[in-house]
Amino acid sequence: MNAPVPPxxxxxxxxxxxxxxQGRFGAFGGQYVPETLMPLVHDLTAAWGAAKVDPxxxxxxxxxxxxxxxxxSPLYFASRLTEHxxxxxxxxxxxxxxxxxxxxxxxxxxxILLAMRMGKTRIIAETGAGQHGVATAxxxxxxxxxxxxxxxxxxxxxxxxxxFRMNLLGAEVRPVTSGSATLKDAMNExxxxxxxxxxxTYYLIGTAAGMHPYPEMVRDFQAVIGREVREQxxxxxxxxxxxxxACVGGGSNAIGLFHPxxxxxxxxxxxxxxxGSGMDTGRHAAAINGGRxxxxxxxxxxxxxxxxxxxxxxxxxxxxxxYPGIGPEHSWLHDVGRATYLTATDAESLDAYMLLSKLxxxxxxxxxxxxxxxxxxxxxxxxxxxxxxxxxxxxxDKDVATVAAHxxxxx
Amino acid sequence: MRARIEQRFAALKAEGRAAFVPYVMxxxxxxxxxxxxxxxxPAAGADLIxxxxxxxxxxxEGPPIQRAAQRAxxxxxxxxxxxxxIAAFRTADADTxxxxxxxxxxxxxxxxxxxxxxxxxxxxxxxxxxxxxxEEAGPLADALDANxxxxxxLATPTTDDxxxxxxxxxxxxxxxxxxxxxxxxVKEADASAVAPHVERVRRASGLxxxxxxxxxxxxxxxxxxxxxxxVVVGSALVDEVAEAVDLNEDVTGRVLSKVxxxxxAVRLARRGPV
Numbered sequence: 001m002n003a004p005v006p007p008x009x010x011x012x013x014x015x016x017x018x019x020x021x022q023g024r025f026g027a028f029g030g031q032y033v034p035e036t037l038m039p040l041v042h043d044l045t046a047a048w049g050a051a052k053v054d055p056x057x058x059x060x061x062x063x064x065x066x067x068x069x070x071x072x073s074p075l076y077f078a079s080r081l082t083e084h085x086x087x088x089x090x091x092x093x094x095x096x097x098x099x100x101x102x103x104x105x106x107x108x109x110x111x112i113l114l115a116m117r118m119g120k121t122r123i124i125a126e127t128g129a130g131q132h133g134v135a136t137a138x139x140x141x142x143x144x145x146x147x148x149x150x151x152x153x154x155x156x157x158x159x160x161x162x163x164f165r166m167n168l169l170g171a172e173v174r175p176v177t178s179g180s181a182t183l184k185d186a187m188n189e190x191x192x193x194x195x196x197x198x199x200x201t202y203y204l205i206g207t208a209a210g211m212h213p214y215p216e217m218v219r220d221f222q223a224v225i226g227r228e229v230r231e232q233x234x235x236x237x238x239x240x241x242x243x244x245x246a247c248v249g250g251g252s253n254a255i256g257l258f259h260p261x262x263x264x265x266x267x268x269x270x271x272x273x274x275x276g277s278g279m280d281t282g283r284h285a286a287a288i289n290g291g292r293x294x295x296x297x298x299x300x301x302x303x304x305x306x307x308x309x310x311x312x313x314x315x316x317x318x319x320x321x322x323y324p325g326i327g328p329e330h331s332w333l334h335d336v337g338r339a340t341y342l343t344a345t346d347a348e349s350l351d352a353y354m355l356l357s358k359l360x361x362x363x364x365x366x367x368x369x370x371x372x373x374x375x376x377x378x379x380x381x382x383x384x385x386x387x388x389x390x391x392x393x394x395x396x397d398k399d400v401a402t403v404a405a406h407x408x409x410x411x
Numbered sequence: 412m413r414a415r416i417e418q419r420f421a422a423l424k425a426e427g428r429a430a431f432v433p434y435v436m437x438x439x440x441x442x443x444x445x446x447x448x449x450x451x452x453p454a455a456g457a458d459l460i461x462x463x464x465x466x467x468x469x470x471x472e473g474p475p476i477q478r479a480a481q482r483a484x485x486x487x488x489x490x491x492x493x494x495x496x497i498a499a500f501r502t503a504d505a506d507t508x509x510x511x512x513x514x515x516x517x518x519x520x521x522x523x524x525x526x527x528x529x530x531x532x533x534x535x536x537x538x539x540x541x542x543x544x545x546e547e548a549g550p551l552a553d554a555l556d557a558n559x560x561x562x563x564x565l566a567t568p569t570t571d572d573x574x575x576x577x578x579x580x581x582x583x584x585x586x587x588x589x590x591x592x593x594x595x596x597v598k599e600a601d602a603s604a605v606a607p608h609v610e611r612v613r614r615a616s617g618l619x620x621x622x623x624x625x626x627x628x629x630x631x632x633x634x635x636x637x638x639x640x641x642v643v644v645g646s647a648l649v650d651e652v653a654e655a656v657d658l659n660e661d662v663t664g665r666v667l668s669k670v671x672x673x674x675x676a677v678r679l680a681r682r683g684p685v
Contacts, residue, residue: 022546030546030547031544031546031547032515032542032543032544032547033470033542033544034470034471034541034542034544034565034567035544035564035565035566035567035569035570035578035589036471036565036567036568036569036589036592036593037569038544038546038569038570038574039569039570039571039574040569178474178477179467179468179477179481184468185468188468188469188470191470191471192470192471192473192593192594195470195471195592195593195594196592196593196594196597196598197592198568198569198592293519294516294519294520295514295515295516295519295542296468296516297468297470298542300519303516305516305520307520308489308490308491308517308520309466309490309516309517309518309519309520309521310465310466310467310484310516310517311467311468311516
């Protein structure tokens with residue numbers, strides 16, 4: 001393993017040349033998995049390497065993205081939000097309009113086609129808020145594959161509608177009671193399933209984290225977001241945006257938005273981590289702002305951990321951001337200074353949820369609301385003639401009960 | 412010290428029997444009891460000892476060892492206290508090899524070079540890091556080499572002949588063959604299915620081969636002892652800790668009597684069925 005804190009080597013000439021052949025983004029990433037899984041991980045790396053340059057595979061994926069997912073998603077000028085803050089023009093990338101209501105389907109569609117290409121006949125996944133679980137259950141239903149979704153027992157309780165949705169789609173949801181019974185434990189349990197069912201099972205990871213090649217593969221499937229934003233912004237404004245902004249848990253919607261802009265140094269990349277009850281309370285989910293590098297779930301990355309290297313529980317109102325780690329590419333972009341990672345608390349995100357609902361008639365996922373919570377300051381910093389794009393990664397219907405509870409109401 | 416492992420396997424080879432290797436979790440159910448168990452293991456028949464150091468997210472463990480790690484962490488166990496326990500064990504036992512087993516992150520926190528030095532000083536002879544495949548193990552292998560500690564590798568049912576040479580490179584002491592594709596303590600190992608793999612790993616490594624994962628009873632231990640150079644039992648022992656705690660029984664006595672039964676089965680295995 002490399003030194004946990006990498007030397008500050010300065011900015012590379014080509015940010016898109018990563019990961020390297022060992023699955024590294026600088027010191028981050030890698031393949032820290034038990035030996036039983038190594039041959040499977042190598043098989044997956046080879047299969048993905050072949051698929052990503054195969055026009056037939058890419059053409060098939062494009063067909064489903066267009067006709068099943070509903071891409072491209074609109075880039076919408078949020079004029080009332082812009083007016084409210086009085087800064088740069090704010091555009092919303094409408095990923096919440098995708099089939100299943102979030103960006104998660106982009107990755108699931110890509111990986112399910114890869115799984116079938118590899119001859120796998122059983123799909124497993126982990127989920128936090130349930131958005132990735134729903135997206136996985138959806139593609140499994142579409143292609144007729146059995147699906148098991150691991151979900152922390154705590155999350156099963158706070159995201160009941162999504163559990164039922166997965167059941168309707170034919171998936172089996174297995175509540176995980178080990179550890180803290182949230183997303184990290186669901187991922188542990190999915191890995192244990194994979195170690196046990198090595199011949200027929202494909203592990204469909206939902207975020208750009210885990211062992212190589214997942215961070216690269218999930219990023220590439222999500223990069224359709226940033227590619228569309230480039231084209232749509234050129235069409236709308238004739239130039240690239242000054243800043244692009246996204247919430248970050250594992251970080252798949254953010255890296256999908258950022259990646260096509262990595263080499264455009266004039267475009268600021270801003271991620272927003274979940275500060276939970278507040279960074280000074282210790283109850284948060286901000287791996288970069290409140291953690292340090294370590295190894296979990298197959299990769300070296302920033303993690304919430306105690307002084308002995310035991311992983312600490314994350315805390316966030318948003319189940320989708322409630323993870324003690326972050327994708328390794330974000331850790332690297334932070335260390336080399338290419339991207340900036342801010343935070344937003346539960347309370348700020350609830351306010352942002354209500355603000356967007358009232359000003360634009362759009363209920364955002366509570367995850368995406370973390371990015372909205374910082375968009376005013378960002379828009380003012382960029383200034384009146386500027387352009388910013390916020391990734392509206394998911395829709396907020398799933399969160400109405402949570403929001404109501406915080407308002408002292410029941411629905 | 413690598414020599415401790417080599418000498419132990421050479422002596423057992425001369426005796427014509429396999430080694431019995433109990434796995435215990437450091438600090439389970441508390442530091443004092445775990446140390447009493449550790450100190451009692453050689454007299455109960457342990458030929459080598461694997462000491463697990465707890466990690467919050469042990470991805471290759473089944474429920475028994477997950478719960479053992481949680482008990483230990485809840486009782487305040489740390490990696491530092493694990494090394495202190497091994498050092499205390501070493502004051503009374505200079506011969507029984509101790510293998511430290513666990514996950515990468517606590518080592519990253521400690522610092523790899525410093526940890527290898529401190530582990531050697533405590534009397535650790537070998538290390539097994541479950542989530543550190545050969546592709547990621549270079550720095551640890553260097554640090555262990557510099558401190559005369561064996562890096563012990565896991566070979567598994569998915570390790571094919573093409574990969575086996577990669578797995579056994581830079582390994583010493585013995586190779587640990589994981590007898591089932593799965594987590595610890597769930598599926599049962601089948602001796603006849605394991606035998607050809609043990610032979611395959613022996614040939615590729617030139618080292619003794621220990622077999623573990625899924626060995627729970629003296630009968631199973633005996634069957635594996637006929638085909639392998641060492642038999643590792645972990646989950647069945649930490650389950651004894653759990654049950655003794657639940658029933659408010661003598662934890663040390665209960666674990667050591669289970670160790671005695673398993674060790675006896677291994678000792679007698681090649682003299683015929685027990």
